[in-house]
Amino acid sequence: MADMPMRNIVILTGAGISAESGLATFRASDGLWEDHRVEDVATPEAYARDPALVHRFYDARRARLHEVEPNAAHLALARLDAEWPGELLIVTQNVDDLHERAGAKRLLHMHGELNSGWCLACDGRFAWVGPMGEEAECKVCAAHGMVRPDIVWFGEMPYDMDRIDEALMNADLFVSIGTSGAVYPAAGFVQTAKYRGAQTLEINLEPSQGSIFFGERRYGPAGLEVPKWVDEMLAGADAE
Numbered sequence: 001m002a003d004m005p006m007r008n009i010v011i012l013t014g015a016g017i018s019a020e021s022g023l024a025t026f027r028a029s030d031g032l033w034e035d036h037r038v039e040d041v042a043t044p045e046a047y048a049r050d051p052a053l054v055h056r057f058y059d060a061r062r063a064r065l066h067e068v069e070p071n072a073a074h075l076a077l078a079r080l081d082a083e084w085p086g087e088l089l090i091v092t093q094n095v096d097d098l099h100e101r102a103g104a105k106r107l108l109h110m111h112g113e114l115n116s117g118w119c120l121a122c123d124g125r126f127a128w129v130g131p132m133g134e135e136a137e138c139k140v141c142a143a144h145g146m147v148r149p150d151i152v153w154f155g156e157m158p159y160d161m162d163r164i165d166e167a168l169m170n171a172d173l174f175v176s177i178g179t180s181g182a183v184y185p186a187a188g189f190v191q192t193a194k195y196r197g198a199q200t201l202e203i204n205l206e207p208s209q210g211s212i213f214f215g216e217r218r219y220g221p222a223g224l225e226v227p228k229w230v231d232e233m234l235a236g237a238d239a240e
């Protein structure tokens with residue numbers, strides 16, 4: 001892959017990178033996500049209809065974070081982040097905190113974070129630990145019952161799109177890891193990056209829906225494939 005100097009890297013990650021840590025992906029074969037249909041827990045309509053159910057669901061997922069650890073793929077990306085001499089941005093669709101717990105710094109959570117709350121009264125966002133429930137108090141304006149999980153649901157606009165677009169425009173290499181390529185705008189990043197002349201690599205357990213758009217494809221568990229790829233990248237950077 002290192003047949004041209006590559007300075008600027010954008011890495012997109014999805015649920016597959018956290019699978020070996022023990023967190024469920026979204027589109028496993030039973031079509032359910034942790035026993036729920038996605039539409040019942042991950043839409044603004046679901047929240048309006050049954051906020052208690054949505055809070056229970058995200059409270060359980062937030063609690064689950066304490067039971068899991070970053071895996072070899074998160075650790076390898078954190079090492080690449082620390083050592084890569086060029087620009088680098090990890091854009092994750094995941095709402096878990098495993099990238100940051102592995103040590104990644106140049107990181108954006110485009111679909112929000114379990115460990116964050118968003119107050120619908122004052123629009124404040126703040127760190128959140130533990131259960132949220134329906135009566136949570138806003139840490140900015142102290143309103144009660146207006147705090148929701150700071151998660152981008154279906155039909156809502158992902159975060160930081162301007163910064164992501166800018167990074168894609170300047171990318172020499174775009175890498176997609178552990179994502180099915182089913183949800184836009186993330187699924188379209190590969191085409192934006194390619195249009196601007198970037199090389200593209202997919203690392204996934206199996207070909208994703210957008211696999212044909214990638215110049216190079218590597219299939220296998222992220223915990224094996226990502227450290228291998230990071231070793232190659234850093235060996236190439238040393239050799240330059």
Ligand code: OAD
Pocket residue numbers: 013014015016017019020025026027028038042093094111152153154177178179180181182183203204205206207208220221222223
């Ligand atoms: P998906 O569940 O759609 O896809 C996970 C991908 O990871 C699949 O292609 C699997 O083959 C792959 N995979 C599973 N285990 C793996 C492993 N050990 N190593 C490598 N790959 C593995 O999850 P996402 O693509 O992240 O959005 O889903 C995208 C978005 O859809 C999510 O962020 C969420 C969801 O609805 C929102 O909540 C807005």
